[in-house]
Amino acid sequence: EADIYQTPRYLVIGTGKKITLECSQTMGHDKMYWYQQDPGMELHLIHYSYGVNSTEKGDLSSESTVSRIRTEHFPLTLESARPSHTSQYLCATSLAGSRETQYFGPGTRLLVL
Amino acid sequence: AQKITQTQPGMFVQEKEAVTLDCTYDTSDPSYGLFWYKQPSSGEMIFLIYQGSYDQQNATEGRYSLNFQKARKSANLVISASQLGDSAMYFCAMREGNTGGFKTIFGAGTRLFVKA
Numbered sequence A: 001e002a003d004i005y006q007t008p009r010y011l012v013i014g015t016g017k018k019i020t021l022e023c024s025q026t027m028g029h030d031k032m033y034w035y036q037q038d039p040g041m042e043l044h045l046i047h048y049s050y051g052v053n054s055t056e057k058g059d060l061s062s063e064s065t066v067s068r069i070r071t072e073h074f075p076l077t078l079e080s081a082r083p084s085h086t087s088q089y090l091c092a093t094s095l096a097g098s099r100e101t102q103y104f105g106p107g108t109r110l111l112v113l
Numbered sequence B: 001a002q003k004i005t006q007t008q009p010g011m012f013v014q015e016k017e018a019v020t021l022d023c024t025y026d027t028s029d030p031s032y033g034l035f036w037y038k039q040p041s042s043g044e045m046i047f048l049i050y051q052g053s054y055d056q057q058n059a060t061e062g063r064y065s066l067n068f069q070k071a072r073k074s075a076n077l078v079i080s081a082s083q084l085g086d087s088a089m090y091f092c093a094m095r096e097g098n099t100g101g102f103k104t105i106f107g108a109g110t111r112l113f114v115k116a
Helices: none
Strands: A004-007 A010-013 A019-025 A031-037 A044-051 A054-057 A064-066 A076-078 A087-094 A108-112 B010-014 B019-021 B032-039 B046-052 B064-069 B074-079 B088-096 B104-106 B110-115
Touching (some): A010 A019, A019 A087, A019 A108, A044 A064, B019 B110, B046 B064
Parallel strands (some): B010 B110
Antiparallel strands (some): A004 A019, A019 A076, A031 A087, A064 A076, A087 A108
16 A cells, blocks of 8 residues: 555656656655665755745755655656666655654656767 | 764565665754654655654564664664565655754665565
8 A cells, every 4th residue: 555656657758858756645744855876876856845835955965856746746857858867766755753764655667868 | 974874775675584784864953853754666655664763662664663872873663574575675854853853864875676
């Protein structure tokens, strides 16, 4: 039973196209995150949000943008896809508190030709 | 400086045996949390176990236990009775700070291979 949904799961697209990766959650968590991960490598935080209308850039410089208009929805947009954007994108959520365990969606694997 | 270090890029273990995956961390914050995640080849990150810096006992969750040695700043994951389905990447992670902290830092991961 998935509580964090990501669509599409796989995407092959040409250079220069605008794409939006969707992430939605039914966990009621206030915090959401986007990570970029190359196969078998560590995760890099690219964006995060404390709550509605709150978004911040993460540690890894990214040409993507995010929005948080609703608590449950945190889409990631690439205005002009490039081959260097080929990677896996993982969305995560956490509930503010002492642990703040992050729970992850299934990921989107992006291939830019 | 690396805050989370996983020195084993790959590990092999025989089915039904126990295996320890190493993780050391670096922080000056007295309050922190340590996590282990499993990532199968399908790509999703699965939360396994949590250890708080003030927890007196080592965390356990089924076949997973965390060998927490605070003075050495290590948080090794022990998987008992390995199964073929345990073959995956394993990531150690740390969250610094108490409530309000948001950044979780991940290690580079260890790939575990379970042999039949």
